[in-house]
Amino acid sequence: MKNSYLTLKDRQAIQEGLEKGLSRTEIAKNIHKDISTVAKEIKNRKKLKPRNPLCRLDKYFYLAKQAQNDYTYTLKDSREGGNLNTKEMLEIVDIIKPLLKKVQSVYQILKKHPELNMCPKTLYMYIESGIFQDYGINNFSLRRQVSMRKRKKLKKRNVKTSYEAFEFLHGNEILKKLNIQKIEKDMVTLQPYLLNIK
Numbered sequence: 001m002k003n004s005y006l007t008l009k010d011r012q013a014i015q016e017g018l019e020k021g022l023s024r025t026e027i028a029k030n031i032h033k034d035i036s037t038v039a040k041e042i043k044n045r046k047k048l049k050p051r052n053p054l055c056r057l058d059k060y061f062y063l064a065k066q067a068q069n070d071y072t073y074t075l076k077d078s079r080e081g082g083n084l085n086t087k088e089m090l091e092i093v094d095i096i097k098p099l100l101k102k103v104q105s106v107y108q109i110l111k112k113h114p115e116l117n118m119c120p121k122t123l124y125m126y127i128e129s130g131i132f133q134d135y136g137i138n139n140f141s142l143r144r145q146v147s148m149r150k151r152k153k154l155k156k157r158n159v160k161t162s163y164e165a166f167e168f169l170h171g172n173e174i175l176k177k178l179n180i181q182k183i184e185k186d187m188v189t190l191q192p193y194l195l196n197i198k
Contacts, residue, residue: 006033008064008065010031010033011064011067011068012064013030013031014031014038014042014062014064015062015063015064017030018062024038024042041067042062045062045066045067045070046062047060049061084126084131089132092123092126093135093137095109095113095116096109096116097137097141100137100142106123110123127139127141127142
């Protein structure tokens with residue numbers, strides 16, 4: 001069926017149906033949803049009642065508002081990014097934040113704390129994507145990111161000069177060592193390392 005997502009009204013109808021003792025099939029027909037949707041909702045969002053010392057059976061109850069809050073929290077949490085829920089994220093932040101302030105690298109932190117169970121690349125990705133930004137951890141927290149500058153790419157050079165200019169600048173001795181003779185176009189092409197010969 002289309003519109004399989006449950007709203008607060010649907011959840012309230014499920015709660016009323018359970019309180020009246022209706023079956024899951026009857027509840028599903030009343031709210032125009034699939035039976036499996038209702039069954040999964042009840043299974044995932046039911047809460048255990050405190051046990052009576054005289055009774056050995058566990059009893060459960062279903063509260064619509066609490067179920068809706070759980071659903072919106074899970075929905076928001078799953079869309080925040082990364083494969084972390086809020087609890088896992090807070091555990092990671094508690095471990096890495098003080099160590100990053102002591103200027104330790106991500107690699108050192110993960111070596112000392114194997115319980116984090118992730119590779120350095122994953123942790124770098126989480127930090128760079130801004131998942132921990134609300135907790136004061138960003139790219140500037142990383143020792144290596146701050147200390148390293150972008151390096152300029154060196155261009156490959158070919159030095160072209162006329163035979164006469166080269167002879168005037170460097171003399172006949174180098175030309176003889178390099179075994180260079182005047183060629184048709186009157187141009188000499190040299191790699192930079194050849195110019196360093198003395």
